[in-house]
Amino acid sequence: MGVNDEKKGSHVSEDLELDISTLPTMEISHLHYLLHASSSPHAAMDATTIETTKSQLLQQIQEYNMAPYYQQLCNEFQWTLDTELLAKMKKANEQELEALDAQLEDATKNLGDIEVLEAHLARARLYSKIGDKTNVLEAFKTALTKPTSINQKIIIELHIIRIGLFFSDLELVETHIKKATTLIDEGGDWDRRNRLKVYEGCYLLMARDFKKASKLFQESVATFTSTELMTYPTMIFYAVITCVLSMDRVELKKKIVDSSEVLAVILDTPYLSDFLNGLYDCNYKQFFTAMVQLHPHIHRDKYLANHSRFIYRELRILAYSQFLQSYRSVTMQSMAQSFGIGVAFLDSELSRFIAAGRLNAKIDKVAGVIETNRPDAKNAQYQETIKKGDTLLNRIQKLARVINV
Numbered sequence: 001m002g003v004n005d006e007k008k009g010s011h012v013s014e015d016l017e018l019d020i021s022t023l024p025t026m027e028i029s030h031l032h033y034l035l036h037a038s039s040s041p042h043a044a045m046d047a048t049t050i051e052t053t054k055s056q057l058l059q060q061i062q063e064y065n066m067a068p069y070y071q072q073l074c075n076e077f078q079w080t081l082d083t084e085l086l087a088k089m090k091k092a093n094e095q096e097l098e099a100l101d102a103q104l105e106d107a108t109k110n111l112g113d114i115e116v117l118e119a120h121l122a123r124a125r126l127y128s129k130i131g132d133k134t135n136v137l138e139a140f141k142t143a144l145t146k147p148t149s150i151n152q153k154i155i156i157e158l159h160i161i162r163i164g165l166f167f168s169d170l171e172l173v174e175t176h177i178k179k180a181t182t183l184i185d186e187g188g189d190w191d192r193r194n195r196l197k198v199y200e201g202c203y204l205l206m207a208r209d210f211k212k213a214s215k216l217f218q219e220s221v222a223t224f225t226s227t228e229l230m231t232y233p234t235m236i237f238y239a240v241i242t243c244v245l246s247m248d249r250v251e252l253k254k255k256i257v258d259s260s261e262v263l264a265v266i267l268d269t270p271y272l273s274d275f276l277n278g279l280y281d282c283n284y285k286q287f288f289t290a291m292v293q294l295h296p297h298i299h300r301d302k303y304l305a306n307h308s309r310f311i312y313r314e315l316r317i318l319a320y321s322q323f324l325q326s327y328r329s330v331t332m333q334s335m336a337q338s339f340g341i342g343v344a345f346l347d348s349e350l351s352r353f354i355a356a357g358r359l360n361a362k363i364d365k366v367a368g369v370i371e372t373n374r375p376d377a378k379n380a381q382y383q384e385t386i387k388k389g390d391t392l393l394n395r396i397q398k399l400a401r402v403i404n405v
Contacts, residue, residue: 022228023128023159025064029166031057033302035077045300065089069131089130096126117146121156128159133167150187154180158192161199162228168302173203191225198226198235205238205303208310214242221261233268237297240266240276241304245314249322252280269297282326284319285340291315316349317358324361329371332363343368 034053038045045053061070067089074081104119120143127136140156148156157180164173177200184193197216204213217239220226224235243256256262257280266273271293278287291312298304298311323338324330336346350370353359361372 023125024131024162024166025060025129026162026166026229028057028060028064028066028069028131029168030302031060032073033305034300037300037305062089064129064131065092066129066131067093072131093126093130097123100126113147117143117148117152120146124156124159128163131166133163133169136163137172150183151189151192154183154188154192157183158195158199161203165199165202165229168206170203170206173199173206177203190223194220194223195226198224198229201238202229202303205242206306208307210242210311211246214239214246218243218255221259233265236262236265237269237272238303240272241298241311244276244279245311245318249280279319279322282322284323284338287319288339288341317353320350320353321359324359324370324372327370327372329369332368332370335370 031053034045035050035057038050038053057073060066061073062085065088067086070086070089071081073079100119100123103122104116107115107119120139124136124139124143127139137160140160144153144156157176160176161173161180164170164176177196180192180196180199184196188196197220201213201216201220204210204216217235220235221239224232226235240256240262243252247255257276266276271290274286275290275294278284278290295308295312299308304311319339323335332343332346336343339346347363347365350359350361350363354361354363361370363370
């Protein structure tokens with residue numbers, strides 16, 4: 001490859017990074033989710049907010065001439081189709097496609113592989129911009145058959161993952177995360193490796209694997225560059241929620257509570273600091289109050305909303321368990337005051353979690369006292385060994401009978 005070709009290859013890589021990394025516009029997907037979730041009673045969205053959200057979404061659709069996406073939304077939400085607007089957007093799309101077809105034909109006849117690749121990628125960028133999922137995936141499939149470097153392939157895979165996240169297609173996201181991981185292991189740079197952590201973190205949020213997501217988000221706190229997916233405060237919000245659910249107090253203190261990067265932006269999300277520090281400082285009333293205030297924020301998030309009931313249940317169990325670790329027995333009244341809740345509500349909560357085996361305690365209803373019964377680790381290990389031993393013996397006996405026959 002000559003010097004000029006090397007320069008062209010570098011130029012294509014830069015174009016890929018600048019153009020593809022910003023598409024599709026994830027804000028549009030967020031607005032779409034808000035409209036989709038507005039019918040839920042937990043969304044707490046009044047008619048004015050819903051109308052404003054719809055107006056913002058339509059404005060973005062018009063700005064990017066998203067004709068295919070507009071038709072999809074009209075079918076989904078039963079909107080009256082604006083035929084004049086649709087015709088205008090389709091015409092703009094057709095004009096762009098004609099220009100790109102001419103560019104591809106010229107590149108195929110007169111130029112080299114790099115220019116042909118760029119022409120195919122330009123088509124993919126257009127389909128991505130207008131929200132045409134089928135054609136953008138087909139365009140990228142064609143582009144990947146052309147000569148490409150590992151870094152270019154990684155950028156394409158990241159773009160396809162964003163398409164999957166945009167349309168909430170978990171299967172597509174999972175498939176291409178695996179492909180991107182393989183490519184990065186073969187020769188990707190640190191920037192793309194760090195970007196992929198946030199992409200995979202979003203996938204894990206949707207798949208409800210908060211433990212793995214917490215590790216990826218925590219590792220991205222100091223290296224975040226994926227602004228095409230979300231803002232930095234939003235990523236910190238995900239990191240705090242998942243790490244509180246997954247880390248013990250010592251690890252949480254070291255990696256989140258005292259993190260200078262987290263402290264720099266945690267106040268950008270109202271009540272998030274009270275939520276984090278309330279639990280760590282054992283100020284349970286503050287923690288529960290912050291949980292309530294964060295609920296609309298969680299329920300309007302496309303990655304977390306479907307798991308909001310699970311998240312809030314696990315957070316309550318975590319707080320109750322942490323409180324009870326400090327006592328052999330405590331009155332219901334005292335515990336209820338510490339959490340800022342009623343005795344009847346606490347009784348209902350604890351009864352349910354104790355019966356499910358989630359809390360090691362018992363309630364003396366007559367005395368109004370909660371008694372903890374911490375399990376003996378050695379005894380639990382002994383019982384587990386006996387249980388597994390019995391299972392093994394039963395299987396050996398069954399196998400012996402089969403052999404004898």
